[in-house]
Amino acid sequence: MPSKHKPLTNTPQASRYAGLDMLATSVAVVRQDGMILEVNAAFEDLLGVSNKVLLGSQIANYFVDANAISEALKGANGDDCAAMRFEAHVLLGGATSTQGLTVPVHVCSRQQAWQARPC
Numbered sequence: 001m002p003s004k005h006k007p008l009t010n011t012p013q014a015s016r017y018a019g020l021d022m023l024a025t026s027v028a029v030v031r032q033d034g035m036i037l038e039v040n041a042a043f044e045d046l047l048g049v050s051n052k053v054l055l056g057s058q059i060a061n062y063f064v065d066a067n068a069i070s071e072a073l074k075g076a077n078g079d080d081c082a083a084m085r086f087e088a089h090v091l092l093g094g095a096t097s098t099q100g101l102t103v104p105v106h107v108c109s110r111q112q113a114w115q116a117r118p119c
Contacts, residue, residue, distance in 0.1 A: 032073055032111070034058045046103065048093050057094075064089040064102055072109040083110040 020027050020040035029038040039054050047054070047062055059073075060066035065088060072084045089102040 026105070028054070028059060030059045030073070034060050034070060034073055046105075047090060053094075062090050062094050064091060069107065069109075072107065075109075083108070085109070 017029060017038045017040075020038065021042075023040055024042055026043040026046045027040045028036055028043050030036055036054050036057055036059050039051050044051055044054065049062075054062075060069050063069045068086060068088055072086065075084055085106065085108050088105055088107050090105050091097060092101040092103060093099050
């Protein structure tokens with residue numbers, strides 16, 4: 001099912017993410033409800049999933065323990081500068097993949113409100 005989410009490409013927020021594709025580290029920008037807003041090329045490569053599929057989907061769909069990522073997002077909710085780090089495993093190809101392959105990752109979850117002071 002195609003995503004109804006439009007990438008941030010031509011928005012004021014887009015300049016915030018312009019350099020993400022230069023990073024070798026996988027990065028996903030996610031809303032508090034878990035919807036993926038932006039990803040970099042390294043994140044696409046890690047999962048083997050294109051940004052067209054990723055954008056607008058739920059980040060939890062790409063983790064073995066979906067509850068861990070959901071709890072990290074809930075924990076950051078309400079605190080402008082909350083951060084959490086933990087070890088997890090991502091599913092190559094996502095939850096619908098038949099590959100059954102996983103990769104260990106170190107997750108750094110951080111919230112920063114658009115209008116709030118820098119953390």
